[in-house]
Amino acid sequence: MSAGGPGGLGGAEEQLSKVEIYDTTLRDGSQQVGLDLTVADKLRVAAALDALGVDVVEGGWPGSNPKDAEFFARAGELEWKNAQLAAFGATRLPRRGVDDDANLAALLAAGTPIVTLVGKAWTLHVDEALRTTREENLAMVADSVAYMTAAGRRVVFDAEHFFDGYRADRGYALAVLDAAVAAGADTLVLCDTNGGTLPDDAARIVAQVAASAAARVGVHFHNDSACAVANSVMAVSGGALHVQGAANGYGERCGNADLFAIIAGLELKRGHELLPPGRLAELASTARTIAEFANLPFEARQPYVGSSAFATKAGLHASAIARRPDAYAHVDPGAVGNRQHVLLVRKIVGALPEWFSLDSYRLMIERSAAEDRSEAIVRLRVGDERVVAVGEGVGPVHALDQALRRGLSGFYPALSGIHLVDYKVRILDGRAATSAVTRVMLTSADSVGEWTTVGVSDDIVTASWEALADGVAYGLLRAGAEPPGAQQDVPLHLDNLTEKV
Numbered sequence: 001m002s003a004g005g006p007g008g009l010g011g012a013e014e015q016l017s018k019v020e021i022y023d024t025t026l027r028d029g030s031q032q033v034g035l036d037l038t039v040a041d042k043l044r045v046a047a048a049l050d051a052l053g054v055d056v057v058e059g060g061w062p063g064s065n066p067k068d069a070e071f072f073a074r075a076g077e078l079e080w081k082n083a084q085l086a087a088f089g090a091t092r093l094p095r096r097g098v099d100d101d102a103n104l105a106a107l108l109a110a111g112t113p114i115v116t117l118v119g120k121a122w123t124l125h126v127d128e129a130l131r132t133t134r135e136e137n138l139a140m141v142a143d144s145v146a147y148m149t150a151a152g153r154r155v156v157f158d159a160e161h162f163f164d165g166y167r168a169d170r171g172y173a174l175a176v177l178d179a180a181v182a183a184g185a186d187t188l189v190l191c192d193t194n195g196g197t198l199p200d201d202a203a204r205i206v207a208q209v210a211a212s213a214a215a216r217v218g219v220h221f222h223n224d225s226a227c228a229v230a231n232s233v234m235a236v237s238g239g240a241l242h243v244q245g246a247a248n249g250y251g252e253r254c255g256n257a258d259l260f261a262i263i264a265g266l267e268l269k270r271g272h273e274l275l276p277p278g279r280l281a282e283l284a285s286t287a288r289t290i291a292e293f294a295n296l297p298f299e300a301r302q303p304y305v306g307s308s309a310f311a312t313k314a315g316l317h318a319s320a321i322a323r324r325p326d327a328y329a330h331v332d333p334g335a336v337g338n339r340q341h342v343l344l345v346r347k348i349v350g351a352l353p354e355w356f357s358l359d360s361y362r363l364m365i366e367r368s369a370a371e372d373r374s375e376a377i378v379r380l381r382v383g384d385e386r387v388v389a390v391g392e393g394v395g396p397v398h399a400l401d402q403a404l405r406r407g408l409s410g411f412y413p414a415l416s417g418i419h420l421v422d423y424k425v426r427i428l429d430g431r432a433a434t435s436a437v438t439r440v441m442l443t444s445a446d447s448v449g450e451w452t453t454v455g456v457s458d459d460i461v462t463a464s465w466e467a468l469a470d471g472v473a474y475g476l477l478r479a480g481a482e483p484p485g486a487q488q489d490v491p492l493h494l495d496n497l498t499e500k501v
């Protein structure tokens with residue numbers, strides 16, 4: 001490949017060192033099983049990514065389904081602040097003209113400044129999947145890229161299965177890139193479509209291609225070898241200036257490269273400026289927001305942004321964490337908008353005063369065509385006093401929560417500032433249906449923050465009550481509520497409590 005071709009970068013050194021962040025959540029990421037975004041969801045995700053400050057948002061494949069075409073039609077409703085929009089599609093069909101290709105027509109109709117064209121770079125796929133000649137595949141790439149550049153589009157060329165193709169037939173894989181660049185592609189994306197490449201190979205191959213490429217080199221990794229983020233970071237070290245990935249690592253099979261971990265790693269550990277100033281601190285909240293739009297559980301162990309990413313079991317290390325938080329975290333959690341959590345252990349919390357204790361509760365669950373309704377009667381002791389309270393709710397846990405609050409409100413006015421924000425149930429051993437253990441995680445909040453309590457029992461109501469009572473007790477501690485009478489120091493079962501500090 002010759003330097004300074006039509007798609008050559010040119011310009012100053014500083015310009016070259018800018019790594020472009022290209023998000024493919026709405027196209028490749030949405031191939032994940034269980035991820036089904038409506039057009040409205042897609043617009044919300046796009047807005048969140050734009051607000052975070054990624055450079056390119058790939059909106060979808062307008063030639064493949066009407067939903068993606070509708071997304072592009074409505075994308076103009078958004079006020080784009082940072083990102084440019086890309087539409088994705090394949091090169092023209094074999095032995096057909098570019099003017100006679102519905103997919104290319106749909107790509108143009110999407111009206112995006114960037115068009116991403118995917119073409120075959122592995123001889124095996126040209127021979128067996130495309131079933132055409134290798135020369136025709138090169139012509140398909142060249143014709144399609146030229147067609148889009150002639151229409152004024154910036155063309156990103158995704159070289160499908162590039163790493164496998166490079167290993168099988170290096171000359172042909174590079175010829176495919178040459179064809180794209182000669183026709184005007186300004187970015188050549190080396191795709192690890194099967195996700196099998198390991199970091200040393202990724203770095204070596206990217207460096208070899210980048211050394212002679214006449215266009216910006218990019219990468220697109222899948223996580224089938226658990227190396228997608230590592231490969232992406234290594235690729236940038238090897239000269240890649242464009243990285244594709246998906247929010248929270250969404251994608252089919254084992255997922256795409258997690259764009260958020262790539263951004264955090266490159267910014268915090270490699271000194272690249274990828275997002276606009278100040279936006280890295282929005283990483284954790286953006287990750288969580290997109291998980292909500294995607295209606296997928298947010299993985300607590302997700303690097304950098306997960307709620308447990310900086311959680312350390314306290315006890316032995318608690319005082320050291322308080323003194324030197326940097327000694328127990330690889331980066332400052334605040335840099336990515338996350339917080340350091342400490343898991344309290346029984347020993348610490350065992351000295352809590354007892355604000356109330358349970359004598360008994362009784363539940364009535366009424367199910368009818370019109371509505372489900374539950375009623376709870378809770379008998380409590382607060383100091384020397386006995387309290388009976390009734391609560392109603394849409395389910396048994398809601399009714400218990402209402403009864404508990406009603407019973408305690410006269411003693412602890414601070415309760416009015418504490419509310420439930422989340423309730424999750426998990427069966428810990430689903431194989432033994434009759435003896436399954438149920439774990440309830442219940443998140444409560446006050447005006448300052450939130451905390452999660454856990455109840456475990458073979459009965460879902462018992463587990464819920466434990467989590468509920470602990471959540472209220474801990475909220476009263478946070479609120480500085482005065483316990484009744486003399487301190488009794490009876491341990492609560494708060495051994496499974498996490499708190500956001």
Ligand SMILES: [Zn+2]
Nearest residue numbers: 028193220222
């Ligand atoms: Zn992919």
